[in-house]
Every structure is written in C-alpha cells, then in structure tokens.
Amino acid sequence: MKKNLLALGLVVLMTPALLNAQKVACKIKGSDTCLPLSQKFAEHYMKKNPGSSISVIGGGSGVGLAALISGTTDVAQASRKMKMDEKLKLQSGGKAVKETVIAYDALAIIVNPGNKVTQLTREQLAGIFTGKIKNWKQVGGDDMGIIVYSRETSSGTYDFIKEHVLLNKNYTASALMMPATGAIVQSVSQTKGAIGYVGLAYLDKAVKALKVAYKKGAYVEPSVETAKNKTYPITRPLYYYYTSNVEGRVKPLINYILSPEGQNLVLKEGYVPLN
Numbered sequence: 001m002k003k004n005l006l007a008l009g010l011v012v013l014m015t016p017a018l019l020n021a022q023k024v025a026c027k028i029k030g031s032d033t034c035l036p037l038s039q040k041f042a043e044h045y046m047k048k049n050p051g052s053s054i055s056v057i058g059g060g061s062g063v064g065l066a067a068l069i070s071g072t073t074d075v076a077q078a079s080r081k082m083k084m085d086e087k088l089k090l091q092s093g094g095k096a097v098k099e100t101v102i103a104y105d106a107l108a109i110i111v112n113p114g115n116k117v118t119q120l121t122r123e124q125l126a127g128i129f130t131g132k133i134k135n136w137k138q139v140g141g142d143d144m145g146i147i148v149y150s151r152e153t154s155s156g157t158y159d160f161i162k163e164h165v166l167l168n169k170n171y172t173a174s175a176l177m178m179p180a181t182g183a184i185v186q187s188v189s190q191t192k193g194a195i196g197y198v199g200l201a202y203l204d205k206a207v208k209a210l211k212v213a214y215k216k217g218a219y220v221e222p223s224v225e226t227a228k229n230k231t232y233p234i235t236r237p238l239y240y241y242y243t244s245n246v247e248g249r250v251k252p253l254i255n256y257i258l259s260p261e262g263q264n265l266v267l268k269e270g271y272v273p274l275n
Contacts, residue, residue, distance in 0.1 A: 024253045025053045026074035026246070030064015031156050032181045033105055033199040034077035034238050037269050044265060045256055054253065058180065061156030068241055069093070074250055076241040079105065079199070080156035096244040102257050104272035106200040106227035107157065107234040110185070110207040112192045117141040119211035119219040122233070125165050128195060131172025136193065148175040149184045149196035157181070160236055161197055200224065201270035227272040238271070 024045065028038050035058040042054035057073075064076035069089045076082075082097065090097050109125060111117060117140055120128075127133035128146055137143045150171055151158040162168060178184045184196040189206035200222055203209055211219035214233040226232035240257075242250050256262050263273040 022049045022252050023051045024049065024250060026250050026253065027055050027057070027072075028064075028075040028077055028240075029057045029059060029067045029073040030077040031061045031079040031238070032058045032151070033079040033157055033201075034102075036201055037103060037238070037266065037271055038077050040265055040269055041253070041257055041262065044261075045253055048256075049252075060152060060154035061159070062154035065241065068097075068243070074242060074246045077102075078156050078239045078241060079236065080159045081239065082241055090243065098242050098244060098247055100240045100242075100254055100258070101237045101274065102240050103238045103263075103266040103274065104227055105236055105238055106222040106224075106232050106272065107160065107197050107236065108200055108203055108209040108222040109195065109197050109212060109234070110188050110203070110209055111195050112188055112190075113206070113208045114192045115141060115144075115208065117210065118208075119213065121213045121216075122165060125212070126167065126169065129161065129166055129171055129175070130169045131174060144193045147191055147194045148172055149187050149194055150175045150177055151181065151184065151197075152177045152179060157197065157199070161234075164236075165234065200227065200272075203270070224267065224270065224272050235272070 035056065038056045042056050046052045046054055061078035061080050064073060064078060065082060065086050067073035068076040069086060087097060109120065115136065117136060120139060124133065124139050129148055133139060134146055135143065136146055162171065178187065181198050181202050184198055185202055185204065185207055188194040188196045209222050211221045212233060213219040220226050220232045222232050227235045240254065266273045
C-alpha cells in the first residue's frame with residue numbers, strides 16, 4: 001500500500017514538470033510561403049499548451065536564416081535548403097544546425113483570369129521569366145505584353161524558381177520584385193498581362209493557376225494531390241532550421257508539427273503533408 005502511495009505521489013510530483021516540458025517559448029522567422037502554416041502551428045500549439053509563447057514573422061527565407069545566424073530568432077522557416085555559406089557562418093560561431101522538413105509545397109504559376117493561356121512548358125516559363133518571351137501571343141495567347149512579377153532576392157521561392165525552372169539563368173531586368181507573396185497575388189489579379197508564382201496555399205479565385213509540363217504533353221495542374229503523387233513538377237520541401245543550443249526548447253513544437261495532428265493541419269491549410 002505504501003509503495004502504491006509512493007508511486008502515486010511521484011506521478012503527482014512529475015505531472016507539473018511534464019506539463020511544463022511541453023511549454024514552448026520561441027521566435028520563428030523567414031519564408032512567406034511557410035508563414036500561414038507556421039501561424040497555424042503556433043496558434044494550435046499554444047491553445048493545447050497554455051503558457052507557451054510562439055511568435056511568427058515572415059520576410060523571406062534569407063531574412064530568417066540571417067536572423068538565425070545573428071541569434072535573433074530561434075527557428076528559421078525556409079522554402080529552400082540552407083546554403084553552404086550560411087552553414088559555415090553558423091559553424092564559425094560554434095553552432096551546430098539542425099534541419100527538419102515540416103511539409104511540402106507545390107509552386108503555382110499564376111496569371112490573370114482574363115488571360116486565355118491555360119498551360120505552359122518549363123521552357124516557355126524560363127523564356128518568360130528571363131525576358132526572352134515578351135508577348136503572350138508567342139505562347140498561344142493574345143497580342144499582349146507580359147508583365148513578370150517575382151519575389152525579392154531574399155525569398156527562398158525566388159531561388160527555387162531560378163534554380164529549377166530557369167536552370168540558374170537570371171530573371172529579366174524588367175521583373176517587378178514583390179516584398180511578399182500576397183503582393184504577387186494582388187498584382188496579378190489586377191493586371192491582365194501579368195504572370196507570377198506563389199505557394200499552393202496562397203491560391204484564390206482572383207488568379208488562375210496554369211498547368212505545367214516538364215515532359216512533352218504532360219501538363220499537370222498544381223494541387224495537393226498532384227504534389228503528393230509527384231506528377232506536378234514544381235514541388236519542394238519546406239524547412240525549419242534551428243541550432244543545437246535551442247533544440248531542447250523547440251523540440252516539443254517540432255514533435256507536434258511532425259505528429260499526425262500537426263500533419264493534418266498541413267493538409268487542412270493547403271500544403272502537402274509528409275506522408
């Protein structure tokens with residue numbers, strides 16, 4: 001009986017400690033693509049774990065990773081992999097970096113709903129975003145000048161498009177660089193000759209997503225399903241980066257994100273879950 005009471009006492013004593021272990025206080029900064037998802041993670045986690053304090057800020061992957069290097073954020077959210085020079089800066093400061101894939105995303109190529117073009121090949125997209133193709137009639141559309149909208153150079157999406165669609169060629173000098181993904185959606189919705197790119201979660205009825213083909217005739221529309229089955233070609237992982245010295249503090253949040261409940265949130269918010 002005494003043993004049972006002792007065990008019960010240990011459970012009572014441990015319970016507050018275990019509850020406290022789930023409290024998270026951290027800052028997350030970076031990718032605009034990740035921003036709506038991270039905000040939902042934070043909202044749900046804090047509701048489940050009173051006393052937690054999680055702030056989420058956008059600004060672009062490069063901004064978040066720079067903040068991680070300078071020690072002004074706990075977690076950098078990024079829509080691209082950390083670059084070697086960024087890793088070296090962290091290592092030179094004696095910090096070991098941890099990388100976690102939190103979800104996947106399909107990058108949608110968007111145009112104004114008034115544009116009759118419905119599909120483009122990777123080569124045509126590269127021609128448009130590098131400035132080689134300047135008029136929609138060159139790709140089956142109306143005789144209308146093409147206005148390219150892009151994210152700024154600090155954006156991981158900017159880097160991803162440059163590497164995987166433009167094959168590392170430079171964007172056209174006439175591209176209009178937008179400070180946030182929402183600004184691209186708004187601009188394209190108001191400009192008939194416009195084209196841009198956004199994460200799948202940012203799609204709405206104000207713009208039209210194009211089908212894209214990397215192989216001849218294989219045009220695929222961006223969606224959660226086509227990203228999951230890997231038939232849509234412009235798909236990428238989304239990352240959280242943090243250093244080993246804060247790992248213990250942010251790990252409960254990371255575990256929640258990777259749990260079935262966290263991944264269900266990923267799907268609900270229009271992103272692609274890990275499994």
